[in-house]
Amino acid sequence: MGIINRGTIHLTVFALIVLTFPFWFEYTGGYAGLDTKIIIWAIFALGFDLLLITGYLSFGHAAFFGISAYATGLMLLHYSSNIIEAMIVGVVVSTIAAVIIGFLTLRRTGIYFSVLTLAFGEMFHTAAVSIFSGLTGGENGLTGLPTPTLFGEKMQGSNVFYLCAIFLIIGFYLARRITRSPFGLMLKSLKSNQTRLEYIGINVQFYKNSAFVLSSIYAAVAGSLMVIYEPYVATEFLEWKTSGTLVIMSVMGGVGTLFGPMIGAAFMLYFENVASVFLEEQWLLALGIMFMAIVVYLPGGFVDGYKRMMRHWVKKNQA
Amino acid sequence: MAILVVNNISKHFGGLQALFKVNISVEAGTTHSLIGPNGAGKSTLLNVLTGQIEPNEGSVVFKDRPLLNITPHKINQLGIARVFQTPAIFPEMVLLENVMAAVFASRDGAYKFNLLESRRHAQSVANFAIEILEQVGLQHKIRSEARFLSRGDKRRLELAICLAHKPSLLLLDEPTAGMARHETESTIELLRSISKKNMTIVIVEHDMNVVFALSDTITVLSQGQVIAEGIPDHVRGNPAVIEAYLGKEHA
Numbered sequence: 264m265g266i267i268n269r270g271t272i273h274l275t276v277f278a279l280i281v282l283t284f285p286f287w288f289e290y291t292g293g294y295a296g297l298d299t300k301i302i303i304w305a306i307f308a309l310g311f312d313l314l315l316i317t318g319y320l321s322f323g324h325a326a327f328f329g330i331s332a333y334a335t336g337l338m339l340l341h342y343s344s345n346i347i348e349a350m351i352v353g354v355v356v357s358t359i360a361a362v363i364i365g366f367l368t369l370r371r372t373g374i375y376f377s378v379l380t381l382a383f384g385e386m387f388h389t390a391a392v393s394i395f396s397g398l399t400g401g402e403n404g405l406t407g408l409p410t411p412t413l414f415g416e417k418m419q420g421s422n423v424f425y426l427c428a429i430f431l432i433i434g435f436y437l438a439r440r441i442t443r444s445p446f447g448l449m450l451k452s453l454k455s456n457q458t459r460l461e462y463i464g465i466n467v468q469f470y471k472n473s474a475f476v477l478s479s480i481y482a483a484v485a486g487s488l489m490v491i492y493e494p495y496v497a498t499e500f501l502e503w504k505t506s507g508t509l510v511i512m513s514v515m516g517g518v519g520t521l522f523g524p525m526i527g528a529a530f531m532l533y534f535e536n537v538a539s540v541f542l543e544e545q546w547l548l549a550l551g552i553m554f555m556a557i558v559v560y561l562p563g564g565f566v567d568g569y570k571r572m573m574r575h576w577v578k579k580n581q582a
Numbered sequence: 583m584a585i586l587v588v589n590n591i592s593k594h595f596g597g598l599q600a601l602f603k604v605n606i607s608v609e610a611g612t613t614h615s616l617i618g619p620n621g622a623g624k625s626t627l628l629n630v631l632t633g634q635i636e637p638n639e640g641s642v643v644f645k646d647r648p649l650l651n652i653t654p655h656k657i658n659q660l661g662i663a664r665v666f667q668t669p670a671i672f673p674e675m676v677l678l679e680n681v682m683a684a685v686f687a688s689r690d691g692a693y694k695f696n697l698l699e700s701r702r703h704a705q706s707v708a709n710f711a712i713e714i715l716e717q718v719g720l721q722h723k724i725r726s727e728a729r730f731l732s733r734g735d736k737r738r739l740e741l742a743i744c745l746a747h748k749p750s751l752l753l754l755d756e757p758t759a760g761m762a763r764h765e766t767e768s769t770i771e772l773l774r775s776i777s778k779k780n781m782t783i784v785i786v787e788h789d790m791n792v793v794f795a796l797s798d799t800i801t802v803l804s805q806g807q808v809i810a811e812g813i814p815d816h817v818r819g820n821p822a823v824i825e826a827y828l829g830k831e832h833a
Binding site: 437440441443444445446447448449451452454455456458459460461462463464465466467469470473 | 632653654655656658659663664666670671672673674675679682683684686687688690691692693694695696697698699700701702704707743746747
């Protein structure tokens with residue numbers, strides 16, 4: 264097959280689309296800055312998919328996004344405006360939280376797991392606006408952050424975009440490798456039949472925890488980048504709404520497909536910011552109707568829709 | 583030599599005595615059947631062997647190693663594979679992936695953080711998986727999803743998944759339940775070919791045709807106790823067995 268295989272082509276095309284995003288995005292009605300936000304949410308959604316592959320639906324991933332955002336923000340505010348230390352601390356703190364929360368919540372499956380993660384997420388949110396409000400700025404969020412820098416260079420505008428884009432490309436590459444590894448096969452098997460997986464000699468708990476922590480690392484990177492993109496930490500980062508948005512993005516795009524959730528993220532943010540200009544307050548209603556239609560008629564999301572269209576097209580051409 | 587020794591196992595669920603001082607010794611390389619009427623404690627015993635149920639007393643020794651109080655995945659890694667009453671497979675995955683998962687589990691152990699290894703380049707794993715699928719007669723379907731298989735083929739796939747580990751003991755819980763006659767017969771043939779490869783097999787089964795076709799030794803359980811044990815011919819004519827199955831007037 265040589266050096267150029269399908270994986271390389273996919274990755275190259277993906278990287279090109281991401282890197283050229285700002286150039287063609289404005290022709291679709293997007294505005295500068297929204298592209299960066301889309302990339303950040305795509306990282307968040309991509310990582311979330313690594314957990315969804317195992318069949319576990321977390322409603323508390325905002326916690327890891329938010330914890331990392333706060334940690335990054337606090338580092339920028341009190342330590343230095345250099346993003347390297349801030350990001351590392353953000354991701355490490357958030358990952359530690361994920362290890363603990365994963366350990367506690369993954370003992371349950373299905374709805375119980377979802378509710379437990381929701382409860383943990385809300386706990387962090389409540390803590391941030393109450394007992395820790397001295398540290399987090401309470402309801403106002405963390406304000407007055409300096410402009411982040413990298414090697415003396417101010418991280419603004421296209422600098423932030425390309426920083427995020429590089430993280431997304433690396434994140435996509437890794438996620439792809441993971442899903443194509445023996446480890447990824449175990450995650451897939453976990454969703455399919457946990458009992459059988461146990462009875463082929465697999466420590467199911469370890470795999471579940473790993474997937475949970477891996478997905479939360481993506482969430483943490485996204486949370487940290489969000490603060491670099493807009494030097495401000497909003498309390499809503501920790502709120503259940505953030506987790507809910509992530510779930511909606513993933514379902515609309517296509518769970519377990521890697522591409523799907525990223526497309527879902529792009530679609531939703533675009534819709535929220537661009538379509539709401541002419542739909543005004545009704546955009547949420549329109550989004551709700553679309554979401555329902557997708558769940559009912561296209562449970563595999565946009566990616567499934569695309570595959571069906573391609574199959575239809577191939578059939579038609581063969582006939 | 584005995585590969586599996588069950589010593590004085592008792593288990594009660596509340597007031598119900600599911601197993602009472604059960605002693606069984608399974609010889610290596612033989613096929614050993616556990617039979618008995620409904621509620622005799624056969625499935626409970628299998629669950630004790632695979633770590634799902636903890637007995638109230640007694641011990642289980644597998645290859646000179648105590649087997650109680652360890653988790654199912656560790657028991658599996660020791661070389662005991664189990665086939666369930668309803669085939670436990672990975673329905674949404676293709677056959678090759680089903681078996682490859684088991685081969686990886688056998689190669690890598692209970693957990694390995696091999697995130698970046700390519701499955702596609704694990705040729706030896708895939709080849710071995712295909713070899714096993716050939717052994718159970720599913721080589722033509724390796725690319726189809728497991729959920730589309732017939733009941734009999736699902737059972738074959740489950741056997742393939744179990745064989746991927748090269749287990750030294752195979753536990754089968756009613757392997758022909760819910761199968762049509764021709765499927766039952768081909769499953770008997772398959773099990774026979776597996777047992778010829780020096781595999782120790784323990785079968786729980788209701789279908790006496792299957793039991794007598796395959797067994798070297800039969801243990802009869804009734805109401806949680808062993809009431810007879812021996813070679814098939816010996817068990818067949820045993821009055822206690824006939825009584826347990828058919829009632830006193832037939833014995």
